[in-house]
Amino acid sequence: MSGFQIRGVVEGFYGPPWTMEERAQIIQEMARLEMNLYVYAPKNDLLHRHRWETPYPQEFIREFNALVEAGKGSGVGVALALSPGLTLTYSDFGQIDALVRKYLSFAAIGVSDFCLFLDDIPLSLQKEADRGTFASLADAQVFFTNHVYERLKNLTAVTSFLFCPTQYCGNGQTPYLKEIGSGLHPDIDALWTGPQVCSRTIPFEDAETVSRTLRRKVVYWDNYPVNDGSMACELHIGPYTGRDVRLPTVSRGFLINPMNQAMASIPVLTSIAAYLKDPATYDPLSAWESALEAFAPHCAQSLKLFAEMNLISPLNPKGEEMVSDRWIDAYSSSARSGSIAQAASLLQQHALTLNEAVQTLKTTMPLAWLREVRPWLVEFESWGALLLKAAELAGMFPLFFQETLDRETLDKSANALADLKTRVSKTVDHQTVCAGSGIREFAMTMIAKIGALLRLRSWE
Known part of the structure; x- marks a missing residue:
C-alpha cells in the first residue's frame, strides 16, 4: 500500500x-x-x-x-x-x-x-x-x-x-x-x-x-x-x-x-x-x-524527556505514559513492598535527571526553539525541583518508625514539609499542563502523610 x-x-x-x-x-x-x-x-x-x-x-x-x-x-x-x-x-x-x-x-x-x-x-x-x-x-x-x-x-x-x-x-x-x-x-x-x-x-x-x-x-x-x-x-x-x-x-x-x-x-x-x-x-x-x-542529535535524550513530560493532547487527553507518572508508580510499588528508602532514593535520582535535561536543553537547543517553548521549559524545571523535594520528604518515612526521634530530625522534617507546601502552592500559577497532575498529587500525598506523622510524633 x-x-x-x-x-x-x-x-x-x-x-x-x-x-x-x-x-x-x-x-x-x-x-x-x-x-x-x-x-x-x-x-x-x-x-x-x-x-x-x-x-x-x-x-x-x-x-x-x-x-x-x-x-x-x-x-x-x-x-x-x-x-x-x-x-x-x-x-x-x-x-x-x-x-x-x-x-x-x-x-x-x-x-x-x-x-x-x-x-x-x-x-x-x-x-x-x-x-x-x-x-x-x-x-x-x-x-x-x-x-x-x-x-x-x-x-x-x-x-x-x-x-x-x-x-x-x-x-x-x-x-x-x-x-x-x-x-x-x-x-x-x-x-x-x-x-x-x-x-x-x-x-x-x-x-x-x-x-x-x-x-x-x-x-x-x-x-x-x-x-x-x-x-x-x-x-x-x-x-x-x-x-x-x-x-x-x-x-x-x-x-x-x-x-x-x-x-x-x-x-x-x-x-x-x-x-x-x-x-x-x-x-x-x-x-x-x-x-x-x-x-536534536546532540541532546535527543534530554529532548525526549522533555517531550515525555508534555504528552497531554487530543491524541492523549490524559497524558498516559507521562514519564514522571511512571516513576511515581514505580516508587509506590516499591514502597508498598517495604523498600521505601530505596524507592525514594531512586525517585530522587529520576528528579535530578529532569534538572540535568533542562540544563542540557538550555545550552544546546537553538534560541528560536527555546523562545517558543519557554513557558513549558520553565515549568518543566520547576516540576523537577518539586519532585526532588517530594522524593526527599518520602525518604524521611523510615525515620518516623524509629523508637526514638530527636528534635533535630523533627525540625528538619517540618522544614522540608513547609518548603514542599510552598512549592506546591506556587503551581497554582502555572500556565501550562507540562507534567500533568501526577507530581502535584504525589507531593500533596507526601505532605498529608508526613504531616500526619509529624503530628503524631510531636506528642512525644
Missing part, C-alpha cells in the same frame, strides 16, 4: 501567524520530508478572513513570492487560502469577482494551488438576499464555490482547488454534506477533520463514509499538533497515533495543522511525514524517537 497523494501542512491556526522566515523554514523541512503542499491560511490574518475583499499589499505578495519560488525548487506547492464566509453574500457576483481577483494576484507570482475555506461560520444563511435565492446553505456554497472555481480555471492554471465545508467533522452522512457532495465540481477536493474537530483517532470507516457522501476521496485537515484556543497551555510534541493504516485507499491525503510554535512543530511533522509516506510500515514510537534524534 502506498502513501497519500497530498502530504501537506496548513498554517490554519488561531493566534499570531508565523513569520515569513518561519514559513520558509517549514517549506524547507517539508521538502526534506517529501511533503508536497503548504497552505497559507492563518485565521488571525485579517486579509485572509475578516477583510477578505481587501487586496494584499504588494510588499506581502513580494515576500510570498519567495515562498513560492522556494517551493518550486523543492517540490512543495504553495497554496493561498481565503476564508470569506463570515461576511459573504453567496448570490453576489461582485463578491465572486472580488475573490477571483484576489486569487489572481497570487496566480501572477506562480501560485496554482488555491483553497476556499468556509469553516467556523454559522450553519445557516445569514443574508436576506441569499435566503431568497437558495434553498439551503449547501446550495449557496455549491453555487458560489463552483462559480469561483470555473472562473479561476478559465483565467489561470489551477493545479488543485481545496474546499473546506462548514460542517467539517462528526457525522459524515448529513443532508448538508450530501448536498455538497452531489453539487460540488468533481475536480474540487473537500476537507474533513474526522470524528472530532481534533480527532483522537481517524478510523477507516470515517473516511469511507464521508468520502462516499462527498462523492470524492476526502482530504483530511488533521488538527494535530495544533495547540490554539483552550489548548494553548499544551505543547503537542508527542507521538502521532490513531490514524488507520488503510486510509490511503479512501482518502486523497492530509493537511497537517501545526502549532503556533513553528520550530517546535518540526519533529512532530517529521514523524507525521513517515506515516503519510507509508502508513503500512509506520510505527508511532519509532518514528517519534527518530524524529527527535534528527531534530
Whole structure:
C-alpha cells in the first residue's frame, strides 16, 4: 500500500501567524520530508478572513513570492487560502469577482494551488438576499464555490482547488454534506477533520463514509499538533497515533495543522511525514524517537524527556505514559513492598535527571526553539525541583518508625514539609499542563502523610 497523494501542512491556526522566515523554514523541512503542499491560511490574518475583499499589499505578495519560488525548487506547492464566509453574500457576483481577483494576484507570482475555506461560520444563511435565492446553505456554497472555481480555471492554471465545508467533522452522512457532495465540481477536493474537530483517532470507516457522501476521496485537515484556543497551555510534541493504516485507499491525503510554535512543530511533522509516506510500515514510537534524534542529535535524550513530560493532547487527553507518572508508580510499588528508602532514593535520582535535561536543553537547543517553548521549559524545571523535594520528604518515612526521634530530625522534617507546601502552592500559577497532575498529587500525598506523622510524633 502506498502513501497519500497530498502530504501537506496548513498554517490554519488561531493566534499570531508565523513569520515569513518561519514559513520558509517549514517549506524547507517539508521538502526534506517529501511533503508536497503548504497552505497559507492563518485565521488571525485579517486579509485572509475578516477583510477578505481587501487586496494584499504588494510588499506581502513580494515576500510570498519567495515562498513560492522556494517551493518550486523543492517540490512543495504553495497554496493561498481565503476564508470569506463570515461576511459573504453567496448570490453576489461582485463578491465572486472580488475573490477571483484576489486569487489572481497570487496566480501572477506562480501560485496554482488555491483553497476556499468556509469553516467556523454559522450553519445557516445569514443574508436576506441569499435566503431568497437558495434553498439551503449547501446550495449557496455549491453555487458560489463552483462559480469561483470555473472562473479561476478559465483565467489561470489551477493545479488543485481545496474546499473546506462548514460542517467539517462528526457525522459524515448529513443532508448538508450530501448536498455538497452531489453539487460540488468533481475536480474540487473537500476537507474533513474526522470524528472530532481534533480527532483522537481517524478510523477507516470515517473516511469511507464521508468520502462516499462527498462523492470524492476526502482530504483530511488533521488538527494535530495544533495547540490554539483552550489548548494553548499544551505543547503537542508527542507521538502521532490513531490514524488507520488503510486510509490511503479512501482518502486523497492530509493537511497537517501545526502549532503556533513553528520550530517546535518540526519533529512532530517529521514523524507525521513517515506515516503519510507509508502508513503500512509506520510505527508511532519509532518514528517519534527518530524524529527527535534528527531534530536534536546532540541532546535527543534530554529532548525526549522533555517531550515525555508534555504528552497531554487530543491524541492523549490524559497524558498516559507521562514519564514522571511512571516513576511515581514505580516508587509506590516499591514502597508498598517495604523498600521505601530505596524507592525514594531512586525517585530522587529520576528528579535530578529532569534538572540535568533542562540544563542540557538550555545550552544546546537553538534560541528560536527555546523562545517558543519557554513557558513549558520553565515549568518543566520547576516540576523537577518539586519532585526532588517530594522524593526527599518520602525518604524521611523510615525515620518516623524509629523508637526514638530527636528534635533535630523533627525540625528538619517540618522544614522540608513547609518548603514542599510552598512549592506546591506556587503551581497554582502555572500556565501550562507540562507534567500533568501526577507530581502535584504525589507531593500533596507526601505532605498529608508526613504531616500526619509529624503530628503524631510531636506528642512525644
